[in-house]
Amino acid sequence: MSAVPRNPHRVCVAGASGRMGQMLVEAVRASGDCVLTGALDIPASPALGLDAGAYAGQTTGVAITADVGAGLAASQVLIDFTRPEGTLGHIRECVKHGVNVVIGTTGFTDEQKAEIAEASKSIAIMMAPNMSVGVNVTFKLLEMAAKALSTGYDIEIIEAHHRHKVDAPSGTALKMGEVIAEALGRDLKDCAVYAREGVTGERDPSSIGFAAIRGGDIVGDHTVLFAGTGERIEITHKSSSRVTYAQGSLRAVRFLADKTSGLYDMYDVLGLH
Template sequence: MADMRLIVAGAGGRMGRALTRVISETPGAVLAGALEAPGSELLGRDAGVLAGLPENGVKLSGDLWSLSGHADGIVDFTVPAATIANVAIAAERGLVHIIGTTGLSSSDDAVIKSVTRQAIVVKSGNMSLGVNLLAALVKRVAQSLDPSFDIEILEMHHRAKIDAPSGTALMLGEAAAAGRGVDLGTHSARGRDGITGARRPGDIGFASLRGGTVTGDHSVIFAGAMERITLSHHAEDRMMFAQGAIKAALWARQQKPGLYSMADVLGLGDF
């Protein structure tokens, strides 16, 4: 089979540059396009040079329609508005769409789901093997423990992160809720300040820390009357997210239209 031709969305950003490097190192994948926001000062720059590689001749462009005419997939770690703008074009062009964007709303998710009757989409709040294994463990532990155990999710990221809780924290919350057989939207506590009263039984709590250059730390705490269980993951380099995303793209190329997660990519769906 020919190499999979991939477009990197947000190619000028930190994740975009990491994706460009990983594609250059991955057999079976080739960089076919580099997308940036219209009006960006990086338009026209060489994607390889921006990623710390030799010049590769792929220039950053703001026109996904043109880029997508010669591609098989798009890897998208941008912002919600950009991702939703990319969804329709990717679906119309028949591109595999790998979505690692966080901060998506329920209406954004509905738009993404609406195209999966004819398009292949892999969407995850975190593309790492370790985090997806953690989510599977969280689901199993939540299912196994007595409901009297309180569940709290603690996450920390670098000072520049703009959304909270992180997409990974929400993914872990969804895993915990699935294990408990409840809806996260009606069983979550997103922030506590002042006289809040006692903790509401059954809530899944979230706490977000921001500072420094932390790539991503996540812990899920199951707190019982006289004991605690803590499951944790510590990310050390964003390259692991890029590696997971490219693995997902190569896997998705062989799938039928639908909405998939990294649990599907890694065979953890029935864990």
């Protein structure tokens, strides 16, 4: 176990027994400036009471609990990659305890996003559909490409994830669409096409299409295709491990360390605005 640094960032991890939760626990444990102070899971989890590092054969000294207040008691920041309803419940508790939040959860409704924005008046929240540094650089590249290829190019977004992912398109794919639409002066709600079947007619040149693939253990692949006459431009990001999301999350933790309120994204964390 790594030595505890002086004045470490005190981190609680939600969904601590899940695939992403375990990656986060290990990233915190292995970091030089963070310490695990809480680990949360649902009341029905068989991992309750176990050490948060047990799945990896490590000892953190922190037991997984369903008591959100107890998990947050000694923490400065919560990292949450769970489900929208669970994340919102955690945020309400974070507001009560003055704990900042790093949100990697996707699939929020507009109403839920509004609740998060309201909570950010009381605590600092960093929310992003993808914590990967590479993905966020890709967002910036897409913004540049969309502006340069604003006419004469059809835009399609193709994403692939593991069989267990419950939402589609992915939050990252939707964010890509939002970035492109904004660069083109459009609203994604007005130009997105999420499904095609049967006689669809000619493609609307102002539309942004989405296709979702689910299968196996694909961590996350995203490709944006700009298809013109006589050429195609493809901008692709492929994840081979969730570790990139964990490391991006820790960068967000460090970014929030001196913040007491506000709603931020990974562009803020990486200085890409």
